[in-house]
Amino acid sequence: MGKAPVNSRIQVLLGSWSWPERRRLAELLRRETVGGALLLAAAVAALIWANSPWSEAYEALHEVRIGPEALxxxxxxAEWAADGLLAIFFFVAGLELKREFxxxxxRDPRRALVPVVAACAGVVAPAVIFVAFNAGAGGDALEGWAVPTATDIAFALAVxxxxxxxxxxxxxxxxxxxxVVDDLIAIMIIAVYYTDELVFVPLLLATIPLALFTYLVQRRVRSWFLLLPLAVTVWALVHASGVYATVAGVLLGFAVPVLRRHGEGPGLAEHFEHRFRPLSAGFAVPVFALLAxxxxLGGLSGVAAALGDSVALGIIVGLVAGKTIGILGxxxxxxxxxxxxxxxxxxxxxVAGVAVLGGIGFTVSLLVGELAFGQGSERDxxxxxxxLxxxxxxxxxxxxxxxxxxxVHRKACEAENLDADGDGIPDVSAGSVDGEENPG
Known part of the structure; x- marks a missing residue:
């Protein structure tokens, strides 16, 4: 037996990116550019609004309460956006992540372990840096040790x-x-360290509609009038338990089967992703950004006072240096x-560029800050x-x-000229693509 081609024997770290996989994710990136631009535009608009002469209207918007108190x-x-609308984003992210696994x-366990370990290190390193900055600060400064540990997945992917x-x-x-792993760790930190009372009864009750939802989707049921009430019930019960409710979106996404049955059309995960991604990228995430x-900033004096506090400095260095060191290392x-x-x-x-991008901490970081120091306090x-x-x-x-x-990568793609005729098929006359023999 002859030796296999060298390329086919090489195990790669972040993915071998077969041509169909590469093409699918490239199309995904192109579609998300619009959603990312909407999110960033909404974030800039919110920042300008909150520091404009009309800032009182923005603050008043955050004081309105909507929904039944009994439930x-x-x-x-802002809470509806962070807990509710963002759950839609996490549902789509859960679908995509499960499809990758x-x-x-x-699907290679060794390769899947890499980002999981990187996420864990990206939590530990910022926390260590924050503690180093605030070890001698006294008071309640160390209560904010978890603030720089969270990566805002929506903003990071949008950028x-x-x-x-x-x-x-x-x-x-x-x-x-x-x-996603980083956010799940942050949710666990909030539940264990910052939650005064975790209500277990709603959390246990949430497993019932989750199990029903899982049963139906595993049987390839697509009827929204059956699945949507179950999904909303799961979300409401998780929220009532005191756990950050977006975790419900991840659990529901992981429940959906990826592989299609023989003779059927697109798999259910692909079907749901196609349906919900426009809602997530075009509405849910931009509205969340506008409200979050x-x-x-309190003007230049407020910024100067904040930057003189070791808490703010520990957060800045933790997000920028800690995330980079932890993830890349x-x-x-x-x-x-x-x-x-x-x-x-x-x-x-x-990889270093993506590691730095992990330093975008927003929603969960601000939530942890409120839990650690109290909403509206000076240190908050x-x-x-x-x-910010x-x-x-x-x-x-x-x-x-x-x-x-x-x-660099654009020029490399142009030089390779993989698809000069635009037919979606690599124009390779000999050799291989990503270590696989070219069947053409």
């Missing part, structure tokens, strides 16, 4: 979609996976341990400035790195 659903518009590049349209699709899968990103260590290699043309500078205001400043610095650094790499 623990008397929430402000079942039928995509993350990547806008600035990196030509980046290898494996980078997006890597960022999506580590961001309006951080009042863990990924490199996993590459050495598992003997996995980056697939060409990926380079470590690409300092947390807002620190989270750290996130903006992370976006700026990541944009410089990834835009430069985006140009």
């Amino acid at each position: 623990h659903l008397s929430l402000t518009p 079942v039928a995509g590049d993350l 990547l979609a806008v600035i990196g349209r030509n980046l290898p699709s494996a980078l997006r899968t890597f960022l999506l996976t580590l961001a 990103a309006g951080v009042g 863990a990924t490199y260590l996993m590459a050495r341990i598992t003997k996995l290699r980056l697939p060409p043309p990926l380079a470590w500078i690409d 205001e300092h947390v807002k400035v620190g989270v 400043a750290g996130s903006l610095v992370a976006i700026g650094i990541a944009a410089v790195i990834l835009r430069a790499r985006d140009r």
